[in-house]
Amino acid sequence: SDASDWAHSALPSLSQLDALQRCLICKDILQVPVITSCNHAFCLLCIRQHLQIDSSCPLCKSEQFESNLKRVILLEELVACYRALRPDLLRLLQRDGAGSDGPSSKNGSPKRDQHVQTDLASCPARCPTPDSSGPTETRATEVVEISDDDSGMNTVQCPVCGKHMDPKHLQESHIEYCLRGEQEPRRTRVARPLKTPASERKRGISLFFQVEKRVRASPPPRLSEPVDHLLFYFNQAHKRRHDAKRLPKIDFSSLSTAKVKEKLAALRLSTLGSRDQLELRYNQYYLFYNANMDLNRPATELELRQKLHQWEKSHQSFLAPRATSTIYGDDLKSRSLADKDFPVRSWLKRYKSEFRALARAARASHKTRL
Structure with missing residues (x-):
């Protein structure tokens, strides 16, 4: 979905309302919106992942810290309400817009x-x-x-x-x-x-006057119960536990691999894989778990582990096998450039010859054009 979906509807100005409810990082409708100290709103998971790489606001570039993020329950319920109404509202306005431009009936009006x-x-x-x-x-x-x-x-x-x-x-x-x-x-x-x-x-x-034949109709499909956002905001939000224990950030340099596996096992997470994979697994689950605690309707730990499993299946670090026969091996290919601990010098040293070859080819093509 995109804010431009409203452009051809009967009320195109709704695109502004749609755009204001989207996260600048993921471009999707806000999920668990939080406010930074500079009063900008982002998805909780998006801004936490961003602050692990860059400690500045993506919008105004002011310095930000994870401890300064604040939830806004009212905004979360407004966004959830809009997300639920958006498909029906868009369908109605697009249909009305098409009907107003269409031809009239023979008498001049429908x-x-x-x-x-x-x-x-x-x-x-x-x-x-x-x-x-x-x-x-x-x-x-x-x-x-x-x-x-x-x-x-x-x-x-x-x-x-x-x-x-x-x-x-x-x-x-x-x-x-x-x-x-x-x-x-x-x-x-x-x-x-x-x-x-x-x-x-x-x-x-x-x-x-004919006797009507009774046909047993199939029962209508069960729809999910409608969510009462007003009831939740005024009556249920204060019942959430605020003393629940969050997962701590771990300094892996001070822990052995056995200790890391022990912590993963305590969370009922997989202990298979290399040291880097174990650290990635814990860090990602740390984000999922702590972000889930801020949800108005949190998921279960089983659902979080399933979400982590899906993330691992799509993450390159868990797909490509890592070579350990050399100092660098193929480890660099599976590392993200956005990683805070990315070995920049090792990368430059390994691909220096390729960089120089590309530079020479670029200069040669530039001279031929002149």
């Missing part, structure tokens, strides 16, 4: 916008049934809510009051009010002359 007053006084409550030998009948009658697709709809005559209407409406509600002598609750109606062949009218009446 049928649902036609409001014709019916002169009910001109027709008595019990109109006599016309001769069935006549091919057609033209009458000004009340018809309930005729939609755009009802032009070919068959109508039937009520055997009590003589009014013409949709068979389904007659059978479901009208006949009960009519038999009791009560006036049916008034609904939005569209009046227009109807020309109904006598044969079609007879067939509609016969269908009305």
Whole structure:
């Protein structure tokens, strides 16, 4: 999704509201928004990962610290509410925008916008049934809510009051009010002359008195319970535990590999892999775990471990095998340039010849152009 989705809707200015609720780092709608000391909002996980590499605000470049990040529960609920409403709101506004630009009906406006007053006084409550030998009948009658697709709809005559209407409406509600002598609750109606062949009218009446076959409909799919953001903000947010223990940041240089594995095992995490992989695993789980504690609706530890497993499957450091036969081996290929401990000198020394070859090729191509 993108803020430009609103450009072709009936309300394109909503793109500003959409853009304001997006994280500058991941470009997605805010997840667990936090405010920095410079009053800029980011996703909690995004800004924590950023501050591990660069201790400045991505927007204004002011110095920031992880301890200065503050949650805003109201903003989180507003964003969650917008995220839930966005698909339906976008669909409605795009449909309305397309409908306003589309061609009108033959009468100059859609049928649902036609409001014709019916002169009910001109027709008595019990109109006599016309001769069935006549091919057609033209009458000004009340018809309930005729939609755009009802032009070919068959109508039937009520055997009590003589009014013409949709068979389904007659059978479901009208006949009960009519038999009791009560006036049916008034609904939005569209009046227009109807020309109904006598044969079609007879067939509609016969269908009305047929016994309806009961078909057991399949139960509707269960939808997730709607989230009441107001109820949560005013009644549930204060019930969250604020004394829960967070995972500590570990100084791996002071720990042996056995100790690192012991800490991973205590968290029920995998202890397989090289030393670097063990450290990456703990650091990433440290981010997931502490960010999850700030969620209004936190995930379980099992879900966090599954999320970590998915992260490892997509992370290059866990995909490429690491060579240990040389000092550097293939370890540099699987390291990220954004890593705080990236060995820049080793990288330059290893690829110096390739850099020089590329520089010579660039100079040569520049001279040929001149």
